[in-house]
Amino acid sequence: MKSLVLFDSMSGNTEKVAAAICKTLESEAMAPQMTKVGKETDLDFYDYDLVCVGSPVIDWLPTQTMMNFIKKKLKGYNRQGLIKPAAPIIPGKFGVCFGTFAGPHIGEREALPMTMWFRSFLEHIGFTVLDSWHIVGQFNNREDLNISGRLGNIRNRPNENDLADVENRVRGVLASLEAWRS
Template sequence: MNALVLFDSMGGNTEKVAGAIHEAIEKEQILCHMIKLDKETDLDFYDYDLIFIGSPVIDWLPTKTMMEFVKTKLKEYNGKGMIRPSAPIIPGKFAICFGTFAGPHIGKREALPMTMWLRSFLEHIGFMVLDTWHIVGQFKDRDDLNINGRLGNIQNRPNENDLENVKNRVEGILASLEAWK
């Protein structure tokens, strides 16, 4: 199995989560590439059997960099005839979408459109999306928003407990995929 953790991060929250995912995958002796997205990133999703793709939530969506990258890849794959009607699932291609959010207004519901956006892309290219994960992260340099939202005090999140939970989820996904073999 060849795995990818592709992410964008602005304040470091999503990078912490990506690091926890990467660590849990490598613990299982699985080849895993961890890539922080930038304008120079070039990769082929089909080179990977298991993809974790994540972003912070910005106005209910992924970062602009992530959105541009995904749209470019979708256009590229469509131009090659790889996007087919009914979006058939390609055997052995799996994904998880994850996002970090602070949710000072409505909590987790602010993150749902972002992971659904990423999920739609992955399903269009034939990956079976196994789950979407939403992890609380603090606002950088905004203590007023870190302590006064619906989620209560989110200072120093994601914390060790949050990251341990992510690692446990990864272990569960890997165990489930092992059972499919």
């Protein structure tokens, strides 16, 4: 299976998670491509069997760079006639949505709109979304927000335990994929 880990990262938190996903996929011979989205990013989601899309949460949504990329891809696929009424599922195409959040205000619920946004895109293009992951990350320039939010002390997150959890989640997704192939 060919896999893609597409992400944006502003302070390195989401990149750590993307790297943990990629490392686990590599250990399972999933041939991952890890790509940080940018203005020049050019790829076709349909070239991959498993797509993991992630971003830090900015005002409940992905970064502007990621949103621009996704919107451009959706418009392009629509022009090609690939976006169909009722969004039929394409067999063998799977996705996972992930995001990092700091949660000084309401915690994980701040990340839900972002992963739902990713999920909607992937389902519009026919992918079956297997899971959404929300991982705590620290603020790099706001020490007060690292210790005063609803989540308590989030300094140095994502940490080893968070990344081990990501690895376990990837392995769980891969076990689900095995069930689909049997």
